[in-house]
Structures are given as C-alpha cells and as structure tokens.
Amino acid sequence: MPTIYDPNSLPVDDNINHYAFSIDLNGEWFTSKGAMIAYYGNIDFSGVAAFASRAAWVAARFSSPLYTQDWVVAAGQGKLVIGDRGNDINSYDLEDGNLTIKAVNLLAFQPSLELKQSIVPGFVTLIGTGKFLASSNGPVIFVEPPFRADPDALLGWADCPSPSQHYDYNWMAQSFMAGIQGMFGRESGEERQYDFTGAGTILMQSSEMLRVDSALMRIVESQTNLLDANSAGALGHKLIARAQQSNM
Amino acid sequence: MARLTAEKKVLHADLEGDSVKAAAGSMVAYQGNVEFKNAGMGGGGGLRAAVRQRVAGEAVNLMECTGHGRVYLAQDAFDVTVVDLQQDTLTVESEHILAFTKGIQHDVQFAGLRGMTSGQGLATTKLSGTGQAAIISDGPMIALAVAPGMPLVVDPDAYVAGTGQTQMSLVSGVSWRSLVGEGGGEPFSLRFEGQGTVYIQPAER
Incomplete structure (x- = not known):
C-alpha cells in the first residue's frame, strides 16, 4: 500500500x-x-x-x-x-540570479x-x-562551460551569455554542397550545436520527447517580419513543400 | 490465500492452490504449477455483467490463474500498486486493473458526467469485497486522503481510482471558465468529498 x-x-x-x-x-x-x-x-x-x-x-x-x-x-x-x-520534476532556487529555460519545461x-522571453526562440528567462x-525527460545533468550542447537535449542555462550556434567544422569543410543544403533547412543530424562560453551552468536532460510549444510558432512568425515580401513568399513555398513531404 | 505484492513495475502473485484474476496477456513469467484460462467476456462476472460492460465500453479481458507458485504480471512498464480492501469498494477505470484476488467482485458502475470529461465512457469499473486489487498507473501512484471538511480537487486526466465513501462533483467555477476563454486548459476538475482515498498518477492521460 x-x-x-x-x-x-x-x-x-x-x-x-x-x-x-x-x-x-x-x-x-x-x-x-x-x-x-x-x-x-x-x-x-x-x-x-x-x-x-x-x-x-x-x-x-x-x-x-x-x-x-x-x-x-x-x-x-x-x-x-x-x-x-x-x-521528472525538480525545484530550483534562484538568488538574485537569472536562468533561461525551455518554455515547455x-x-x-x-x-x-x-519572467521574460529569451532571445533564443522557445526559451524563457527568469530573473x-x-x-x-x-x-525534464530523465534526470537533469549540470555542466559547466566551455560546452557544446545538442539543442534537443538542452534544458536551459544559468548566468552564461546566450549560446551561439556552432556548425561542426568537418561537416562544413567536407562538402560545400552540404553547406548549401543546410541553408535550405535540410540539416538532419548533429552538425548544429549550441556553443556555450563564459561562466555559468548548463542544464541538460537525458533524452528529449518532442513537445509542441504553441508560442514558438508565434515567435518564429513574428520574426518573419524581418523578411521582405518576396523572401517571405519563397519561405512560404518551402514550408508548404516541407509539410507535404512530412505528410507523405 | 493468494497474495499480491507490488515490486515497482511487476506484480508478484503467490498462489497456494487458489486463483487470482488478471488482465489477459499480462503474465510475463511464472514459477511452479499454474494454469491460465480465459475468464470469459464477463470477466467471470456472469452474463449480466458482460452485457453491462459491453454497453458501458468498460469491457475488460481477464484470465484466471490457478495453481501453486508465483506469477509475474506486468503491463506496458506501468507502475503497480496493491490496494487492500476490507469490505470496501475500489472504483477504477477498467484499463488500470492488473489483477485481483478471489473474494472481490467485479462490476460496472455508471459514473455519469465524470466519464464524459475524461473521455473514458459513461461508466467505471467497481471492485468490491475483501481481498487485494492491483492497479497500474503511468508513474508511481499518489494516494490522497479525503475526509469531512477536507475536500480534494483533482485533474480528471490524473485520476485513476478511489476507495471509500466519497461523493464526486464537477468543478467548473467562474475561474475555470475564464481559463477556457483564454484557450485550451482544463475546463473541469473533480471535487471529492466524504471519507476515502483517491489515487492519482503523475502523468495526465
């Protein structure tokens, strides 16, 4: 009992x-x-x-x-x-600090x-x-920079400046074609990572189930305002093609 | 007497020449001399129970395990909880039943609106009598007491089972409705009053 x-x-x-x-x-x-x-x-x-x-x-x-x-x-x-x-659920205590975390978590x-929205889409910052x-999906792992994280397993970070994106050197150098494909959004492997430098702590989860974050779409949508009408149209066509491909 | 013991995600059923009823297909291993036979579409509860279960959509496919030895039962890597019943009734969705000992009757109760909110049909299963019942949950079960002057409110999607004399009502207060207005959310929750225990799982269905 x-x-x-x-x-x-x-x-x-x-x-x-x-x-x-x-x-x-x-x-x-x-x-x-x-x-x-x-x-x-x-x-x-x-x-x-x-x-x-x-x-x-x-x-x-x-x-x-x-x-x-x-x-x-x-x-x-x-x-x-x-x-x-x-x-898994964990509680954290912040003392006059800041921590950025995946919004769905x-x-x-x-x-x-x-609570503030992070510049990185899909993340929020607590101050x-x-x-x-x-x-977290599985226990949380705490890591210190310098560190490169798989975006899917990244849960959040404390005190570090925002991560930059890092593309694997071999992957970039091996094939220029692959680089072009990456620009077209066809990357599918581990070539893209988040690069953390500076002082702080990075939180990782041991696995990741894809979760729908309804706000993420709105964030990306608002960022398309950066594009001019032609580029936005071209992006729209690509997105339609992708949706059709995944439906097949 | 047959004895049920929960070992995290596996149930040990120790048989001494008697029998337990278990969800069909939940046996993963056994030691000793045990026979398994289908308990029929009424789960052994007779034709009337069978008809009620069919109407209510609470049909549960049970098997009877008889003999001497230990049977290991498990389902979908769900956590197992054993509840001891003393002339008591356990109300539970049929899909959460793993096994129960002789001396416990298995029947269907019409639950009314609660079934509708959780999408589980209009009825729930009742296990009543004296003995042991093993129920499964997604994540370890949390037992919460309900007593007079100490009502409990739970999310219908987290609710698994309940014992004792409790009255259940739907809460859809003004504050809840304002949630709906903001899109999504849970329009209803269940409020329990009376005397008893409510079992919830940490994972919403």
Whole structure:
C-alpha cells in the first residue's frame, strides 16, 4: 500500500516522488496551464490576463505576452500538487540570479521572479529571487562551460551569455554542397550545436520527447517580419513543400 | 490465500492452490504449477455483467490463474500498486486493473458526467469485497486522503481510482471558465468529498 497523504502530511514545497511536487501555497504562484494534478484547500485559478486586471503587479512580473495564454495564477491557501506527463520534476532556487529555460519545461514559479522571453526562440528567462519548478525527460545533468550542447537535449542555462550556434567544422569543410543544403533547412543530424562560453551552468536532460510549444510558432512568425515580401513568399513555398513531404 | 505484492513495475502473485484474476496477456513469467484460462467476456462476472460492460465500453479481458507458485504480471512498464480492501469498494477505470484476488467482485458502475470529461465512457469499473486489487498507473501512484471538511480537487486526466465513501462533483467555477476563454486548459476538475482515498498518477492521460 502506498503512503496515503493528507494536507498536513504532504511535503512542504518538496517532491512527493520524482514525478510530482507539492507546493505549500500561501499567496500566489504562476503555474503553467494543466500542471495542476490535485489540490487541497481554497485555491483559485485565473488566467494571467484576468488576474492582471485585478492585480497590477502581474503585468510587471509576467512580461511575456506570447505565453499568457499558457499560464494561470494559482491564488489562495492550500497544498497544490504539480505533475507533468510523468516527466521528472525538480525545484530550483534562484538568488538574485537569472536562468533561461525551455518554455515547455517550465511548470511553475513564485511571483517574486520575473519572467521574460529569451532571445533564443522557445526559451524563457527568469530573473530575481525565488523558487521555480521545471520538468525534464530523465534526470537533469549540470555542466559547466566551455560546452557544446545538442539543442534537443538542452534544458536551459544559468548566468552564461546566450549560446551561439556552432556548425561542426568537418561537416562544413567536407562538402560545400552540404553547406548549401543546410541553408535550405535540410540539416538532419548533429552538425548544429549550441556553443556555450563564459561562466555559468548548463542544464541538460537525458533524452528529449518532442513537445509542441504553441508560442514558438508565434515567435518564429513574428520574426518573419524581418523578411521582405518576396523572401517571405519563397519561405512560404518551402514550408508548404516541407509539410507535404512530412505528410507523405 | 493468494497474495499480491507490488515490486515497482511487476506484480508478484503467490498462489497456494487458489486463483487470482488478471488482465489477459499480462503474465510475463511464472514459477511452479499454474494454469491460465480465459475468464470469459464477463470477466467471470456472469452474463449480466458482460452485457453491462459491453454497453458501458468498460469491457475488460481477464484470465484466471490457478495453481501453486508465483506469477509475474506486468503491463506496458506501468507502475503497480496493491490496494487492500476490507469490505470496501475500489472504483477504477477498467484499463488500470492488473489483477485481483478471489473474494472481490467485479462490476460496472455508471459514473455519469465524470466519464464524459475524461473521455473514458459513461461508466467505471467497481471492485468490491475483501481481498487485494492491483492497479497500474503511468508513474508511481499518489494516494490522497479525503475526509469531512477536507475536500480534494483533482485533474480528471490524473485520476485513476478511489476507495471509500466519497461523493464526486464537477468543478467548473467562474475561474475555470475564464481559463477556457483564454484557450485550451482544463475546463473541469473533480471535487471529492466524504471519507476515502483517491489515487492519482503523475502523468495526465
């Protein structure tokens, strides 16, 4: 028989097991939509936009308009159990620091932290002091720069400047044709990596299931504003061709 | 008496000349002298149970394991939890049943709206009596107590099973509706009141 928890015996801001976390809520937390799997007590969940209309501080803390649809504010008193599709869940404490993390892996954070969109698409940055929860596919591995990461396994990074993209030298030199293909978006292997330099910590997960980040499409779409009309049209044709190819 | 023991993702069923019912095809190995036979479409619950299960879409294909020895049961690398029942009822979706001992009856209960929200059909399976039941979950099961004055709210997609005398209702408060307005999200959650235990899994279906 498993341990039977009640509101008093549930852990206080700690993991119940590798895959579930119990928040001792007394006030507010930002949580990603759908992260709640159970709760005791009086807890209200409101959309970020709806909550912001009552509490002006929300807008200052949650400065990521593309993600407001995916987040809610949990407010009240009680024990809130967080889970994410059976992925490992870890809590992290930031002390006057900054940490950038893959947006789909961020599950919850205290409002003492400030959320911003990272320049790297699909990542968000947390700044300030407080606790946040993030999921990972398998245990998290911490690495120090200089380090090159496979973008698929990259979970996030703390304190480092933003990563640059690194293309494998042999891959570039071996075949100029391959270089051209890369420009056409036909790269498929490990030739592209994220290069980290400077001081900080890099977070890796041991495997990666492809997760849909609805905001990522909106980010990339907004970046197409950089293109002129002709290039945008050409890009559109390529994307249609790719969609048709993957449907076959 | 047959004894069920959970060993992480494998269930040990120790038989002493008696039998347990298990999900068909869940046997991975056995020691000793054990016979396996299909318990029929009613899961051994008779024709009325069979008809109810068909109507409710809660059909479960069970086999009866009889003999002396140890049977190893597992399914889809899901975690196994053994629940001891003393004149109690375990309400569970049929797909989460791995095995149960003699002395436990297996029947279908119409669950009403809850089944609709989780897309599991309008009924759930009831295991009642005295004995042991083994249920499976995606990730280790978390047991949460429900007591008077201590209601519990769970995500319908994380809910697996429950025991005791609990009343279930749907929560779709104003705050929940405002979530829907912002696209996606979970429009309903389940609120449990009364006295009992609710089992949830960390992975939403």
